[in-house]
Amino acid sequence: MQTAQRNSLRLLQWMMVASLALPLALFAFASAVSWVSIHETADREIERALDVAHEHALKVFETIDRSLSEIAEIIRHVSDADIVAREQALHLRLKQLVASLPQVKSVWIFDARGRALVNSLVVPAPEIDFSDRDYFRTHVAGDVGTYIGEALTPRPPYQGAAFFGVSRRRPSKDDSFTGVIQTSVLPEYFESYYARIGRESGSFFAVGRADGTVLARFPATGRDIRLDRGGPIGKLIAADPKAGLITVTSPVDGIERRLGYQRLAEYPIYVSAGLATSAIHARWLSTMSQHLIFGAPATALLFALLGLALRRTRHLHFEAEKRRQAEEALKHGQRLEALGRLTGGVAHDFNNLLTVIRASVDLLRRPDLPEARRLRYIEAISDTVTRAAKLTGQLLAFARRQTLKPEIFDVGRNLQTLSEMIATLIGSRIEIVILGPEEPCFVNADAGQFETAIINMAVNARDAIEGRGRLTIAVGMAASLPNAAPLSQNPYGYVAVSVADTGSGIPPDQLERIFEPFFTTKQAGHGTGLGLSQVFGFAKQSGGEVVVASEVGKGSIFTLYLPRTAGSGKLRQRPAADTQAVDGSGMSVLVVEDNAEVGQFATDALAELGYATKLVGNATHALEELEAGAEQFDAVFTDVVMPGMSGIELAQEIRRCHPDLPVVLTSGYSHVLSEHGSYGFELLQKPYSIEQLSRVLHRIGPRKVKRANEVS
Structure with missing residues (x-):
């Protein structure tokens, strides 16, 4: 019996110990979890408050900066x-x-x-x-x-x-x-703002300079404050100078705080937000007092708190996901709007061009059409195709996907050569002033695209001038691009070409949209809205920039920046108009084109001019033809964009295997060409005329190879 009693007492003792140890262990565990959770929550609150204070300070200083400007x-x-x-x-x-x-x-x-x-x-x-x-x-x-x-x-x-x-x-x-x-x-402006957002007990906000001078703080103090950069706070910030979370005791009021700080990206200013650690501890004590009060249901309370924390976290994640989806939907809508505007503009202009072509074709089908009218309709089709090619080129220029042909030329000399054309386009009612540079200004850029950009800016200035006025085109030097990072600057500086007018100016709400394709303030039918887009794309793709300064009623100044280069160039010779096609004289050409209609057009047209042609549909078949007998061809004319092996890859393979066989590339657009050029091969842009094609083939000349026609 005693043994049974001792066993019963021992069991009661263990149950007593357990009744004390288990609640104590649960309480300790709950205390630790609560401590970590409350401090993490406090850190998140500090980071959110810091984000608000940082955005507010950044906008304030940016507004002041713009006012100074x-x-x-x-x-x-x-x-x-x-x-x-x-x-x-x-x-x-x-x-x-x-x-x-x-x-x-x-x-x-x-x-x-x-x-x-x-x-x-x-x-x-x-x-x-x-x-x-x-x-x-x-x-x-x-x-x-x-x-x-x-x-x-x-x-x-x-x-x-x-x-x-x-x-x-x-x-x-x-x-x-x-x-x-x-x-x-x-400073009281910041302090009053911090007072409005700092409603939590123990909240703290401050804005100060990087040297430790406090400009404004909440709660406010009645004396100037300068923190020692070599002190404890300065050393902690020096360890992570951009942003961080630290726990420090303020030398001003002696209060220990959990403090978040962040530097404004463009200014030597720090913004900080924090909570007094006593306030954080008070939260923890308040939470744990509930455990002490209810005692027995401590475990249930712990689960409730964890459940509450889980639900709160899920709610925060759910709200964040909803916000992300809303932002994605907004961006998608903006992309669709921009795409719709671009598509609509392209469709409108191309439909106009197609209307001219369709009408001309229908009229050409009429019987007994006089020769003069037939020639006029053919000329209309040719001019319309040229306009369509120009429209495509302007779109590629804006997208920075055009194939540039850089050459070194003197901007001042080219501008003088271009001045007569500008005077003709502008008209006699507008005075033109050309201010050349004091020394040669050489750039390595596409001279044709440069001239197009100058003409587009001049025409835009002409349209902004009502009646009489003045157009001033000046060439000068610039050490750097405006608003560009120092590391991205050109070591030789930049050539700046400014086009200033005395026109009506541009309203401020339209300045950010003037380079958008198809955006124009002109009346319907008086502009495509692609001129300035071409200037923008050409400048960006050439490593330069275009900026505009304008005031309503006082005119505008467009400035085109191009990277300056060392060396010398020659005066650009303007290409002559299309001449007659060059006879092929039996020259043999291998035509590689995956579009059957385009390929058939090229081979038929060349055949009419006396060229011998062979048409294949892809690069693989072309290589097979060359392997069977490369000596039978004097040149290869290949499209760039084809399924499988591209035209550039084909040309490089021909250069490797048949170095004396010339290759001519053709393409309407290729991202490889726009980024890397034509790799030294001749390039003919689509749409091309048969005259252009025959001149290119005539320029490269037939291969000087000996054909083995004798039977041994």
Whole structure:
């Protein structure tokens, strides 16, 4: 019996231990899980708040930067005396600018001595020396771009809230120091915004410079703050200078916080958001107190919390997936809209061209048609095909898929040669001014596409001028492309060709669309909307850029940048119009074309001119013909885009096996040609005329091979 009792007591003891150990183990496990979960949730909240604060700060500084650029353009090349003379008008302009920007307190324009020429506060500007301010003296030694200064207090007689300056050098023709443009930005603007979004207990936000100067923070403090870059916070940020999450104790108020920071991509500014660790711990204690209060149902509560966390995570993932699908649907819709506009434009123009061709063909079928009218309809078909080829070329130019034929030429000389054609296109009512460069400007580009681009810009300028006006075409040098990364710049610089008009200008809401294909502000029937698209595509594919500056009522300036090259070139000779076809004189040509109708046209036409031809449908059959007897052919004429082996691959194989057999390529479009060129082979663009084909074959000449016709 005692043994049974001892066993019963021992069992009760173990049950007591178990009744204590199991809840304690579950409580410890729940505490650990809760600790990790709450800290991860807090980190996600900090990252979301940081994203909001980062986007807000970025937009604020970008808006201020654009305002500085606008002011710089207003006073570009304007002397101090002229600024003072226009002080009242400039004051009103600056005051209007400040009224539209709640984050800006005032805007100032200073001369080279630090004296205010005009500001947005009062007229006239006070005779006060501001040269000791950091936003001024930083720019004296050199151009540092946009400078963001320290937090300052107004200098008497001015009063009001503290501010920090955002400034730039005033533009000058010779890059000399002529003064500073400065905006006074209100830290309280950031603080009030952070107060609105920082509703969580222990929330913290700050924006400051990379040197540790705090410009604004929430909760706000009544004194200037500058963090030591060599201190604990500075060392943690230095380990990961772009962005990160750290736990630090603030030297300002002694509060430990979980802090997220991120640097603005284009500015020496950091934005931070965080939560006091005491607030995070309070959340954890609040959660665990519920376990302590309910005790026995601790396990059930743990499962409920885990279930809640799972459901919350699934909900977040579900919302993220819905947002992703919505974004994909929006992008798809935008792509369809753009494709629809492009397809509609192509269909409209090609239908017009096909209408001319169809009508001409129908009229040619009429019996007893006079010879003069027959020739006129044939000429209409030929002209329409040329226009269709030009339309295709413009589309390929915009898509940067045209096959360029670069050559080294002097832009100034080519422009002088082109001036007579431009004068004819523009008309006598518009004065044309050509400003050539002081020295030769050589580029390595497609001269034909260059001339087309200049003509397109000139015609666009002509259409913008109502009545009489002036068109100025100037050639100059540029050290770099506008808005391009330094590493992508050309070491020789760039040649800039600007086309300026005194026309009506371009509304700001249309500036971003002017290079879109088929976008035009002209009336129906007065433009295809492809001229500027060709300029855009040619510039991009040539490694350059095209930019536009315009103001409504004051005209526009289009500037085409092309990479400058060392060396010399020759004056481009404009190709002559099609001449008569060249007789083949028995020259034998192997025609390789997968389109039976195109191939039959080529062979029939060449046969009419006295060429001996052999037509095959692909590269494999062509190689078989050459293997059977390559000496029977004087040239190979092959399409580029074919199933299986391409025309370029066929030409390279012929060059390897039959080096003395010339090859002529033909293609309407090939991405290989647009990216790598024709690999040294002759290239004839589709659609081609029989005259063009015969001249190319005549130029390469028949093979000088001895044909074995004698029987041994």
